[in-house]
Structure formats: structure tokens, C-alpha cells
Amino acid sequence: xxxxxxxxxxxxxxxxxxxxxxxxxxxxxxxxxxxxxxxxxxxxxxxxxxxxxxxxxxxxxxxxxxxxxxxxxxxxxxxxxxxxxxxxxxxxxxxxxxxxxxxxxxxxxxxxxxxxxxxxxxxxxxxxxxxxxxxxxxxxxxxxxxxxxxxxxxxxxxxxxxxxxxxxxxxxxxxxxxxxxxxxxxxxxxxxxxxxxxxxxxxxxxxxxxxxxxxxxxx
Amino acid sequence: xxxxxxxxxxxxxxxxxxxxxxxxxxxxxxxxxxxxxxxxxxxxxxxxxxxxxxxxxxxxxxxxxxxxxxxxxxxxxxxxxxxxxxxxxxxxxxxxxxxxxxxxxxxxxxxxxxxxxxxxxxxxxxxxxxxxxxxxxxxxxxxxxxxxxxxxxxxxxxxxxxxxxxxxxxxxxxxxxxxxxxxxxxxxxxxxxxxxxxxxxxxxxxxxxxxxxxxxxxxxxxxxxxxxxxxxxxxxxxxxxxxxxxxxxxxxxxxxxxxxxxxxxxxxxxxxxxxxxxxxxxxxxxxxxxxxxxxxxxxxxxxxxxxxxxxxxxxxxxxxxxxxxxxxxxxxxxxxxxxxxxxxxxxxxxxxxxxxxxxxxxxxxxxxxxxxxxxxxxxxxxx
Numbered sequence: 001x002x003x004x005x006x007x008x009x010x011x012x013x014x015x016x017x018x019x020x021x022x023x024x025x026x027x028x029x030x031x032x033x034x035x036x037x038x039x040x041x042x043x044x045x046x047x048x049x050x051x052x053x054x055x056x057x058x059x060x061x062x063x064x065x066x067x068x069x070x071x072x073x074x075x076x077x078x079x080x081x082x083x084x085x086x087x088x089x090x091x092x093x094x095x096x097x098x099x100x101x102x103x104x105x106x107x108x109x110x111x112x113x114x115x116x117x118x119x120x121x122x123x124x125x126x127x128x129x130x131x132x133x134x135x136x137x138x139x140x141x142x143x144x145x146x147x148x149x150x151x152x153x154x155x156x157x158x159x160x161x162x163x164x165x166x167x168x169x170x171x172x173x174x175x176x177x178x179x180x181x182x183x184x185x186x187x188x189x190x191x192x193x194x195x196x197x198x199x200x201x202x203x204x205x206x207x208x209x210x211x212x213x214x215x216x217x218x219x
Numbered sequence: 220x221x222x223x224x225x226x227x228x229x230x231x232x233x234x235x236x237x238x239x240x241x242x243x244x245x246x247x248x249x250x251x252x253x254x255x256x257x258x259x260x261x262x263x264x265x266x267x268x269x270x271x272x273x274x275x276x277x278x279x280x281x282x283x284x285x286x287x288x289x290x291x292x293x294x295x296x297x298x299x300x301x302x303x304x305x306x307x308x309x310x311x312x313x314x315x316x317x318x319x320x321x322x323x324x325x326x327x328x329x330x331x332x333x334x335x336x337x338x339x340x341x342x343x344x345x346x347x348x349x350x351x352x353x354x355x356x357x358x359x360x361x362x363x364x365x366x367x368x369x370x371x372x373x374x375x376x377x378x379x380x381x382x383x384x385x386x387x388x389x390x391x392x393x394x395x396x397x398x399x400x401x402x403x404x405x406x407x408x409x410x411x412x413x414x415x416x417x418x419x420x421x422x423x424x425x426x427x428x429x430x431x432x433x434x435x436x437x438x439x440x441x442x443x444x445x446x447x448x449x450x451x452x453x454x455x456x457x458x459x460x461x462x463x464x465x466x467x468x469x470x471x472x473x474x475x476x477x478x479x480x481x482x483x484x485x486x487x488x489x490x491x492x493x494x495x496x497x498x499x500x501x502x503x504x505x506x507x508x509x510x511x512x513x514x515x516x517x518x519x520x521x522x523x524x525x526x527x528x529x530x531x532x533x534x535x536x537x538x539x540x541x542x543x544x545x546x547x548x549x550x551x552x553x554x555x556x557x558x559x560x561x562x563x564x565x566x567x568x569x570x571x572x573x574x575x576x577x578x579x580x581x582x583x584x585x586x587x588x589x590x591x592x593x594x595x596x597x598x599x600x601x602x
Contacts, residue, residue, distance in 0.1 A: 045600060054511060055596040075515050082513020089599060093508040097232030102220050107512040111221050152512070 001160065001191055002028040002051055007060035009046050009214075020046040022214035023060065028193060030159065033186045033204055036195045038211035044195040045164050047211065051193060052085050052162045053077045065159070082107070086153030090165035092145040094137040100124060100148055101133040107155040116155065123151040127181070143174030150181050160191040167198055175200055222518070226525045233498065237526075240494045241534050244579055247487035248538025248571050249545065251480070252564070256546030257553070258476060260561050264554040265468055275458040278306075278424040278446060283454065292335070292399055293324035297420040300340070300408070302450055306424060307343035309449045319343040321421040323411045327404075329382070334368055335403040336382070338411020340421070362387040363405040369393035382406065383414045424453075488582045495523065495586035502590070503598040510595035523587040524580050531579030532572060539568040 009021040021043045028034050028051075036044050049055035050062055053069040062069045064084060069077055086107075094103050101120055108116035124130040127147040129140075137145055146166055153161055161182060167175035175198065183204045186192050194201055202208060210217040230237040279288060280296035288294050303321035321340035326333055339357055357363065362380055370393070374380060380387050382404065395401055412418050443455045499506075509519055543563045551558035 046596075049596045049599070052511070054599070078510070078513050078515045080513075081511065085513075087508075087511040089508070089511075091504070093504050093511075093599065095505055095508070097228045098220070098225070102225075102228075105220050106225075106509070108220075110518065156513075 001030040001032075001065060002026070002193070003061075003063045004047075004051065005061045005063075007047070007050060007062060008058050009043070009050060009055065010058045019214050021050065021057070024211075024214070024216055025060075026209070026216065028191060030191055031186070031189050033182070033192045033201070033206045034194070035201050035205040035208045036193060036211060037197065037208060038217070042211040043214040044211055046214075048162050048164050048193060048195050052087060053081050054087075082156060084159050086156070086158040086161045088146070088149050088153050088161065088163040088166045090168040092137070092142075092149045092169075094145060094148060094152075096137055099134045099136060100129055100140075103137065103148060104152045104155055107152050119155060120151075123154060127151045141174075142169050143171070143177060146170055146174065146178050147181065150178060154185065158190070160193065161185055163192070163194045163196075165195055165197070167196060167200065172200075179204070222521050222525055223529075226522060226529060229502075229522070230526060230529070233501065236494055236498050236501070237530065240491050240579075241530050241537075243487050243490035243494070244531055244534030244575060245538035245541065247483055247578070248535045248575050249542035250483045250538075252539040252542030252567055252571060253546045254476070254479060254483075254542075255567055256543060256561065256564060257550060258472070259564075260546070260550050260554045260557060261472055263557040263560050265472070276426040276442065277456040277458070278426065278450070278453050279456065280422065281452045281454050285456075288456075291326075294422045297417060297422050298452065300412075300419045300421045302453070303340060303343070303421060303424055306446070306449055318427045320425045321408060322423045322425055323408055323415065323417060323421045324423060325411075325415050325417075327382075327415070329368070329404075330372065332368075332371060334365070335399060336411055336414065337403055337405050338408040338415075338421075339405060340408040357405060357407050358390070359407060360387055361390040361406075362410075363391040364389050364393060365401040365403045366393040366395040367401040368404060380404070382410075385410065385414070484578075488578075491527075491579060491582045492586060495527070495583045496589065498526075499523070499586045499590045499593075503593065506590055506593060507595040507598035511599065516591040520587050520591050523583055523590055527579040527583035527587075528576040531576035534579070535571040535575030536568070538575070539571045543568065 004024055004026040007021050007024040007026070008019070011018045011020055024043075024047065026047075036047060038044050046055060050057050051064075053062070053064070053072075056070055061071075064080060067080065069080065072080065095106060098106065101124060104120040104123055105112050105116060108120070112120075121130070121133070124133050127150065129144060129148060129151070132140065132144070137148065140148065146169070150161075150163075150166070163182065166178055166182075170178065179201050182192050182194060182201070186204065194205070279294040280298045283294040283296045300321055303319060307319050320342050323338040325336055327336035328334070342356070362382070364374060364380060369375060369389070372380075374389055374393070376389055376392050378389050380389050387406065387410070406414075408421070412420060439455070439457050442457065446453065446455050506519055547561060547563065550561040554561065
């Protein structure tokens with residue numbers, strides 16, 4: 001499903017070049033649950049963003065369902081993200097002025113269909129947020145916000161969920177709840193790539209890969 | 220959700236940013252609408268006041284003795300009335316003079332009293348200037364009679380007035396002016412020519428210089444050169460005080476207009492642009508997440524341009540109404556002579572309703588470009 005070949009990303013900082021990913025080659029099959037672990041600055045987030053079509057690599061290729069993401073136009077890549085990928089971030093990145101329902105519907109096309117609305121309401125129900133559909137994110141706890149972010153990522157029934165430290169700001173109980181939702185998604189046939197420092201997902205992961213200084217250190 | 224709904228929610232959420240943008244745009248719209256109202260009122264007031272000051276250019280036969288001319292108030296030399304037509308047909312949009320009136324001015328005796336008899340031709344206005352003819356139009360069979368004559372002959376508006384063998388109706392109220400007009404009878408040029416037995420003759424062409432000259436130019440020499448090329452047989456006398464007052468008033472207004480409008484537009488544009496840049500910075504992570512969920516650059520641009528258009532539309536209406544109200548409130552005090560002519564310009568309000576959203580969108584264009592071109596990955600890394 002996801003294939004990274006010789007993936008390299010360098011950043012220029014203060015006139016010097018920092019290598020964030022160094023010729024990483026990786027294959028993630030459909031339905032896998034992959035945990036990516038590594039110290040801070042090891043390139044985990046860069047890998048995740050590159051896989052999701054959000055970070056143009058300096059070299060190498062990323063293919064998603066057989067299509068080279070960075071050979072596409074930006075519009076095609078945006079469409080691929082909307083259709084195939086769901087992102088979840090450590091800082092939730094919810095839109096503060098929209099209600100919970102509207103935050104989920106943000107992932108739908110403009111002027112969402114009745115089907116999308118039904119799906120959004122189902123997700124609110126599934127994630128235990130239905131009673132707060134009209135609330136705004138700042139009225140939620142951290143755990144509820146992250147559940148909302150996961151619900152938004154799932155609106156378009158993506159094939160793959162890319163999560164960057166989704167439990168980093170959560171207490172163990174909420175972290176377990178979020179991991180539980182990823183597990184359900186995985187059991188339903190979805191692919192999960194989870195960047196995390198924690199070990200809560202290790203028991204459900206099909207594979208744990210380790211990044212150090214931009215290179216694969218263990219797979 | 221629909222983009223418009225999202226835009227309205229964002230405006231309500233970041234209300235201070237939106238309010239300041241709205242204020243800037245409304246101030247621009249108010250300045251334009253009030254400025255237009257005031258400028259039009261100023262133009263009318265100037266035209267009326269300067270009209271009341273009279274013509275400032277006197278074109279008289281070349282052989283006129285200026286001593287006699289200034290002593291008697293008219294030239295005893297005559298010129299053919301066709302010279303007026305020749306001058307009028309030579310007018311272009313770039314002439315330095317306009318409002319041409321041919322006059323036949325001569326002493327005349329009525330009931331043993333010497334008065335001034337003045338025949339006035341139709342007024343010629345320079346083509347394309349869109350101005351109404353200055354002075355008053357005298358209808359056939361009518362005369363305007365000076366107050367002193369009316370008093371001496373016990374005449375009033377509507378009475379018959381005999382000049383030579385002809386009879387005319389007095390159509391003016393005899394109001395004392397404190398000038399030679401009080402002992403003058405104004406009539407149509409043809410009537411004066413018949414009365415004085417000077418068929419097809421005039422002894423003066425009155426005009427107004429067009430005041431388009433800059434302060435460093437000598438208007439009289441340019442006028443003399445221009446008119447001399449068309450009518451070699453005349454000399455040009457300028458009432459300098461009136462001409463200068465008129466020119467200075469016009470130049471002052473033009474300078475103000477040239478300065479105020481661009482300055483207001485520039486300040487308004489900078490104000491709104493800075494607020495949009497702040498808005499883009501505040502929404503970096505929102506833009507990043509919109510990218511992550513698959514929104515295209517055009518959709519993100521639409522959120523910012525849509526906000527600009529919405530605020531521009533609201534501000535245009537509020538600003539235009541405010542500017543109109545201010546103009547109506549203070550205009551009459553500034554322009555008392557023509558205060559009744561100060562009226563709301565609804566056409567301008569509708570033009571602003573189109574122009575301000577476009578202006579706001581243009582101002583928001585660069586910040587929108589920044590929003591679309593920012594690296595979403597970088598903003599999503601920020602904690």
C-alpha cells in the first residue's frame with residue numbers, strides 16, 4: 001500500500017544542511033498497524049508527513065496504492081489525501097471557531113452531502129461526542145479533542161491513518177481510548193502508521209520500526 | 220460545511236481582527252462617498268460663487284482705447300458678431316477659456332435718463348465639458364431691468380417695459396446689486412442690435428478662463444496667444460482679481476482631491492493588508508490542517524478572498540451611508556449658497572458596493588498568496 005524508496009529529506013537551517021530522513025526505504029502493506037519510534041529529531045514526523053503527501057522529499061519516492069505521490073500535481077495530491085489518508089496530530093489541530101460536527105464535516109467537500117452529515121453524526125456517536133455536537137473544541141477535554149480529531153480523520157473512510165504522537169498530550173486512560181479507536185480501525189481493515197514514544201500500542205501493532213538520525217535502525 | 224458559513228464563523232470568532240478590517244474598509248468608503256459629495260458641492264458652490272463674480276475675460280476690438288473702455292465700462296468700437304461664432308467653433312476640450320457670451324453694451328436714454336443697454340447672446344460652452352451655461356438666459360420678448368431703473372420708472376416683475384418702439388416683459392425681481400447692473404437693461408442680443416441700429420454688431424465677448432493652468436504659468440499671456448491665433452483683431456483684458464480667486468480656489472480643491480483620495484486608499488490598503496497578514500499568521504495551523512485533510516490551494520484562497528469580499532461589501536454599505544450622512548450633516552454649513560443641492564448620491568453607493576469588495580480582495584491578494592504558499596508541514600510541526 002505504501003512504498004518509500006530512498007526517501008531523503010534535508011532542511012536548511014542557519015546556513016547548514018540538516019538531514020531529517022536519510023535514504024529510508026520502507027514497505028507498509030494494506031491492513032498493517034505500524035508503530036514508528038525514535039528519539040526526538042530522528043525524522044519520525046518528517047517520515048509521516050512525507051508518507052501523507054504533505055512534505056515534498058528532497059530525494060526518493062513515495063507511492064500510495066501504486067501512485068507516486070510527488071509525481072502528482074498538488075491538486076491531485078490534495079485529492080489523494082482527502083480520499084485515502086486521515087491525519088491525527090499531537091496538538092489536535094481542530095478549528096476553534098467551528099462546532100464539533102462542523103470540524104468533522106470540514107473533511108467533506110464544500111456543501112457536504114446528506115450522506116456525509118449522517119456519517120459525521122455516526123462518528124460523533126461512535127466517539128462518545130454526540131451530545132456535544134454543537135459545542136466548540138475549547139469546551140472539550142484533551143481526550144475528547146483527540147477523539148474528535150480521530151473522528152475527523154475517519155470521515156472519508158480513508159485506507160490509512162497517519163498519527164503523529166496522538167497520545168502525547170493525553171492521560172493514560174484517554175491514551176488507551178484513542179489507541180482503542182485506532183485498533184478498531186485496524187481490525188476493520190485499515191492501515192495505521194503511528195508515531196509514538198509510548199508503548200501502549202505495541203501489543204496491537206503488527207510491526208515496530210525505529211528511526212535514528214533519519215535512518216531506519218530497526219524494522 | 221459551506222465556505223461562506225465557515226467565513227462567517229471565522230469572522231465572528233476573530234471579531235477584533237474582522238472589526239478592524241471592517242473599520243478600515245468602511246473608513247475608505249466613507250471618505251470616498253463624503254469626499255465625492257463634498258467635492259460636488261464645492262464644485263457647485265464655486266461655480267455659483269464665481270458665476271456671481273461674473274466673467275473674468277473681456278475680449279474687445281483691437282482698436283479700443285482702453286482709457287475710454289475703463290472709464291465708460293464698454294468699448295465704443297464694434298466688431299462683427301460672426302467673431303463670436305468663429306471663436307466658439309474653435310473651442311476644443313483643451314481650451315483655456317469657455318462660457319462665451321457676445322455682448323453689445325451701449326449707453327441709451329429712456330425718459331431722459333441715461334442707462335446702460337446690454338444685449339446678450341446665447342452662451343457657448345466648450346464642448347465635452349458638461350457644464351451648464353453661465354449667466355442667465357433671456358427669453359424672447361423679455362428683459363431684465365436694474366433696480367434703480369425699476370425704482371425710477373416704478374416698474375416691477377411682470378410689467379411691460381418699452382425700449383424704443385418695442386415692448387418687453389420684465390421677468391426679474393429688481394434687486395439692488397450695488398453695481399452698474401442697477402442702471403442696466405439686459406435684453407437679447409438681437410433686440411439690442413435692433414434698438415441701437417447696430418445689426419450684427421457686438422463690442423465685447425465675455426468669457427471665463429478655464430482655470431486649468433498651474434500656479435507657475437502666466438494665464439493671460441497664454442490666453443492672449445490662444446485667442447489671438449483665432450481672432451487677430453481683438454485684445455484680451457482679464458479681470459485679474461476674479462480670475463486669480465477662481466483659479467486659486469480650483470487649484471486648491473484639485474490639490475486636496477489629488478492628495479486626499481490616494482492617501483486614504485493607500486492607508487486603508489496598508490491597514491487592511493497588515494490585518495490580513497496577521498490573520499494568515501493566526502491561522503497557520505488551521506491552513507496546515509486544511510491542507511492535511513485534502514483542501515486545495517484555491518479553496519484556502521477562497522476563505523481569505525471570500526472574507527475580504529464579505530467585509531468589503533458590508534463596509535461599503537456602512538461606509539457609504541456614514542459618508543453620505545456626514546456630507547449631508549456638514550455640507551450645508553460648508554457650502555451655504557448651494558446647500559439645497561446637496562443630496563445623497565445613491566449611484567455612488569451602488570458603485571461602492573461593487574468597488575469596495577474588489578478593493579478588499581485586491582488588498583487581501585498578497586496575504587492570501589502567503590496563506591496558500593506557506594508550507595503546511597512546517598505549520599503542523601509547530602506546537
